[in-house]
Amino acid sequence: MALLKLTSPHAHTTQDTGNVMQLVLLATTPGLLALTIFFGWGTLINICIASIVALGCEAGIMHLRKRPVMFYLRDYSALVTAVLLGLALPPLAPWWIAVVGTAFAIIIAKQLYGGLGYNPFNPAMIGYVVLLISFPVQMTAWPAPAPLYEAGTAVPGLWQSLQIVLPFLSPEAVTGTIDAFTAATPLDTVKHSTGLLMEQLYQKDPLFSQGNWAGLGWEWVNLGFLAGGCFLLYRKIFTWHAPVAMLVALTLCSALFYDGGSSTSHGSPLLHLLSGATMLGAFFIVTDPVTSATSNRGRLIYGALIGVLIFIIRSWGNYPDSVAFAVLLMNFAAPLIDNYTLPRTYGHQKSRRATEKKD
Secondary structure (H helix, E strand, O other), rough: OOOOOOOOOOOOOOOOOHHHHHHHHHHOOOHHHHHHHHHHHHHHHHHHHHHHHHHHHHHHHHHHHOOOHHHHHHHOHHHHHHHHHHHHOOOOHHHHHHHHHHHHHHHHHHHOOOOOOOOOOOHHHHHHHHHHOOOOOHOOOEEOOOHHHOOOOOOOHOOOOOOOOHHHOHHOOOOOOOHOOOOOOOOHHOOOOOOOOOOHHHOOHHHOOOOOOOOOOOHHHHHHHHHHHHHHHOOOOOOOHHHHHHHHHHHHHHHHHOOOOOOOOOOOHHHHOOOOOOHHHHHOOOOOOOOOOOHHOOOHHHHHHHHHHHHHHHHHOOOOOOHHHHHHHHHHHHHHHHOOOOOOOOOOOOOOOOOOOOO
């Protein structure tokens, strides 16, 4: 009797969690490079501090739970959370900002729910929102892009940046220094344009007049994260559905409400796409497999609603950049989306709801 070779309906891959997280870390490199070129060493310092705190908190919690510490550290999930939070923080923010945000992200937003795979909300965005609500002054003090510094001055070097972030290294050298480097972001500038037409704003403000599309420096940072996101798509780390849906929805909303550049304009589609944390959010936050929708149809809905919320909060809310708030709101809704968008189970003709009882 001939033997039949049965093939299971499962896709097999050599990728494990650690490998995926390493690729995500690698993909952040172009955006990090652009941030360092235009805004100095502060982001890299943020990432180093956040990484030390994240690994320490993860190891401490695993030890308390009597779990193998190195096994969980090797999945690099804590390091990814630290890097994403460090990228989102303003360069030259005080050291304790990264410490508080990272500790909250790892201990409360991740481990309190049981660790990787059980957290309902994106840990990095939880840490960011906690910081933004608790310390708004420090969280909105972004430095100006390097080309806008006056003649005779320059972006703080590594040692000066360390002194600003860690003032105990040389307290007398950095008194009031941070105020000399801060400037409004493109989204904040447009939101508080004081009655100027968009054309006048783009001509008057050097942040736009010396830029190309959406603010000097910021556009290149977003293009860097876009390049990293395309790399992850090429490596099939995630599907295109959520990030593309978010970007398309944000583009459509900004185009629909763009009035040609009046004094009450919310900005052009290019401004919304290439300013703030748009590309970082689209390719590194929205694609989180734990806190997003699970089916492709669900990811389309999930991503599109995030794009709509980003535009709504940016345009009529109190926060110029709203990626973190939009993502966390949709983390709430992801289980509901999954309930109505479950894919068809293998061997069945129709899909069913998650709450539907089996026959």
